[in-house]
Amino acid sequence: MTAPRTPLSDQVDRLDRARIARRLREPLRDERVTLSHGSGGKASHRLIDGMILPTLGTAGLTVEEDSAVLSVTGLATGRVAFTTDSYVVSPLFFPGGDIGSLAVHGTINDLATAGAQPLCLSLAFILEEGLEMSVLRSVVESIGSAATLAGVMIATGDTKVVPRGKADRLFINTSGIGLVAEGVSLSAANIRAGDRVLLSGCVGDHGIAVMLAREALEIEADIRSDSAPLHRMVAAILAAAPATRCFKDPTRGGVATSLNEMARQAGVGIAIDERLVPVHADVRAACEMLGLDPLHIANEGKLIAIVAPDEAARALDAMRSAPAGQDAAIIGEVLEGPEDMVLLKTEAGGSRVLDMLVGDPLPRIC
Amino acid sequence: MTAPRTPLSDQVDRLDRARIARRLREPLRDERVTLSHGSGGKASHRLIDGMILPTLGTAGLTVEEDSAVLSVTGLATGRVAFTTDSYVVSPLFFPGGDIGSLAVHGTINDLATAGAQPLCLSLAFILEEGLEMSVLRSVVESIGSAATLAGVMIATGDTKVVPRGKADRLFINTSGIGLVAEGVSLSAANIRAGDRVLLSGCVGDHGIAVMLAREALEIEADIRSDSAPLHRMVAAILAAAPATRCFKDPTRGGVATSLNEMARQAGVGIAIDERLVPVHADVRAACEMLGLDPLHIANEGKLIAIVAPDEAARALDAMRSAPAGQDAAIIGEVLEGPEDMVLLKTEAGGSRVLDMLVGDPLPRIC
Numbered sequence: 193m194t195a196p197r198t199p200l201s202d203q204v205d206r207l208d209r210a211r212i213a214r215r216l217r218e219p220l221r222d223e224r225v226t227l228s229h230g231s232g233g234k235a236s237h238r239l240i241d242g243m244i245l246p247t248l249g250t251a252g253l254t255v256e257e258d259s260a261v262l263s264v265t266g267l268a269t270g271r272v273a274f275t276t277d278s279y280v281v282s283p284l285f286f287p288g289g290d291i292g293s294l295a296v297h298g299t300i301n302d303l304a305t306a307g308a309q310p311l312c313l314s315l316a317f318i319l320e321e322g323l324e325m326s327v328l329r330s331v332v333e334s335i336g337s338a339a340t341l342a343g344v345m346i347a348t349g350d351t352k353v354v355p356r357g358k359a360d361r362l363f364i365n366t367s368g369i370g371l372v373a374e375g376v377s378l379s380a381a382n383i384r385a386g387d388r389v390l391l392s393g394c395v396g397d398h399g400i401a402v403m404l405a406r407e408a409l410e411i412e413a414d415i416r417s418d419s420a421p422l423h424r425m426v427a428a429i430l431a432a433a434p435a436t437r438c439f440k441d442p443t444r445g446g447v448a449t450s451l452n453e454m455a456r457q458a459g460v461g462i463a464i465d466e467r468l469v470p471v472h473a474d475v476r477a478a479c480e481m482l483g484l485d486p487l488h489i490a491n492e493g494k495l496i497a498i499v500a501p502d503e504a505a506r507a508l509d510a511m512r513s514a515p516a517g518q519d520a521a522i523i524g525e526v527l528e529g530p531e532d533m534v535l536l537k538t539e540a541g542g543s544r545v546l547d548m549l550v551g552d553p554l555p556r557i558c
Numbered sequence: 559m560t561a562p563r564t565p566l567s568d569q570v571d572r573l574d575r576a577r578i579a580r581r582l583r584e585p586l587r588d589e590r591v592t593l594s595h596g597s598g599g600k601a602s603h604r605l606i607d608g609m610i611l612p613t614l615g616t617a618g619l620t621v622e623e624d625s626a627v628l629s630v631t632g633l634a635t636g637r638v639a640f641t642t643d644s645y646v647v648s649p650l651f652f653p654g655g656d657i658g659s660l661a662v663h664g665t666i667n668d669l670a671t672a673g674a675q676p677l678c679l680s681l682a683f684i685l686e687e688g689l690e691m692s693v694l695r696s697v698v699e700s701i702g703s704a705a706t707l708a709g710v711m712i713a714t715g716d717t718k719v720v721p722r723g724k725a726d727r728l729f730i731n732t733s734g735i736g737l738v739a740e741g742v743s744l745s746a747a748n749i750r751a752g753d754r755v756l757l758s759g760c761v762g763d764h765g766i767a768v769m770l771a772r773e774a775l776e777i778e779a780d781i782r783s784d785s786a787p788l789h790r791m792v793a794a795i796l797a798a799a800p801a802t803r804c805f806k807d808p809t810r811g812g813v814a815t816s817l818n819e820m821a822r823q824a825g826v827g828i829a830i831d832e833r834l835v836p837v838h839a840d841v842r843a844a845c846e847m848l849g850l851d852p853l854h855i856a857n858e859g860k861l862i863a864i865v866a867p868d869e870a871a872r873a874l875d876a877m878r879s880a881p882a883g884q885d886a887a888i889i890g891e892v893l894e895g896p897e898d899m900v901l902l903k904t905e906a907g908g909s910r911v912l913d914m915l916v917g918d919p920l921p922r923i924c
Contacts, residue, residue, distance in 0.1 A: 226918075227918045228916075228918045231921070232809065232815055232856075233815050233854075233918070234913075236810075258668045258672065259639050259640065259641035259672035259674070260641065261673075261674070262639075271628065272628050272735065273625050273626065273628075274678065274714055275625035275626065275680070275714050276681070276682045276715065276716050276731065276733055277682065277716045280720050306627050308625070314640060314641070315642070316642045316644045316731050347640050348641050350642050350643045350644055352646045352922075358726040359724065359729075360724040363684055365642065365682050365731035365733075367680050443598065444596075444597055444598025444602075445597060445598035449598055547600075549597055550594075551594050551601070552592075552593045552594045552599070552601075555593045555597070555719070556720060
């Protein structure tokens, strides 16, 4: 006697119920992460079913341990965006966020800047033996709440444990997939002379917030990471300015590096005006004290948009209407040349080449 | 004057040419990994464009640094498989493979066991400052060649560097997406009493090979990891035995853990016969010396298939015809009960409960 095959959703439902039952059977009592939690055996199951899945909450309801099969509508266009990022930020918690929310926002933003509606994320931990379980729990809570707020599911996951001294507490990888809607075609190759350069807000907040949290510097400043998801802002801009050329989120290397990448990919010049770049006063002061350029500092919730000149005003309005976009500004424009270069009109009225970040003044910023 | 928009493929082509030009401009000369290689700035570009992309070869031709947009056919069914795994194996190189080939095969296999045709992988490195560039290059070469042989593209990537002492040389995360064909519906929930349990070959090779390489034990043995991609074997089995219930690749925790997971997910009992489980003589001897059960040892190129009784012979033939499937065997069957348990008929003729792996006798095996 063979029961008829059930549709996929029913099967998932059935597996979830079985998993919930197991969770109730085997609660997690360990106070620290041990090598056994990465073995794939009983302790791994207790960690995943007894803590990670219940703590992720609704964002993780459909997590499959090996591979998730997603039944999604809207795939008819056949365009899927795919991205990956590892997060090694130190410290794990900082004003405005933590490694968990960062891992959700950062990967969402890589999908968003490709013009994709984020669909789901994977979540992979590398844990150091001895990590306090309460720390891991806080990070998982933060992941669950960031994903829920962004409307993105955690679909699949992995947990590895390495011996004490072989990692630094915890690292996260999130990969993501998203759907690119019909008609959306973003690429640096679309950039043309005359296009406008838009920036969604103040630069440098994330990098400086993490550095101050890490170094315990004697700088009195109220600086919080700008870590935030950008997919809704991107959707608003694309609705208002459908000829938008491309987006970039200026993370590691900052706005300067992102603009250089775009100039090289498109074979154009980009000129920006330093006076038009919004910077919080505290960030500016910290950068001056530390000899850093805010344009080289990482952001985790800022968007650069290159838009057609006749759509620039509408795109700016859309940016400013989005959460965290109220300081958005048009900071420059695209030139025929010099090719592959970014020019900065300085506050003093002069002009200089703005290079990519060289070296790494702020390691482990994300 | 605005040039007409080109189709996506042309844009990718144009970006690739730009990237190749940059590669030629900025060769990588560093002999060791530095923090700058993870900064997102100039050194990161030199590492990615000057070494990683050219070394990946054809498998990496379309790598996008932030997010890849894939134009794929066959998405009309709307079912995408998505998986992630981090790899922290120690040592990095072992008989039969290395962390790079393992990261390709392991993630392909998680897609394959979901019944998906692997489409592409992401590739994320966490590197320890000071890692020899020659080691990284060997690993990237291995990734490129494993992906090319498997017919899978590397679509997107990320590189982070942490200070010396904060990681162990190098960790990899690969995530993967694949397409599930119309009519394929695999799930432990499909398992029924009477189903047969098939295993594609000898167990324990990977775990013992890695352990011998790591510990430099005085055991004379010619044991190589079985690391291999399983998607072609899966496709052959599905063609021969379309009612196949589900697959699993018995990695961490071994065959015993995988069977226990399936028994619990399906709410059935599974009985296997120890005498029918193929084990290489050298692996058996090493396990006896070390007090380990080969059924708890990790494999990286083995497949468990649960198949309908009337299709078992055809499925076994398909397994045996696939590369690395010549030792395949039917090792047991599914029972109504005892629910959630695996029973082992021992070589001595008795019967005992075969539990999941408890503890972790072989940490960092993948």
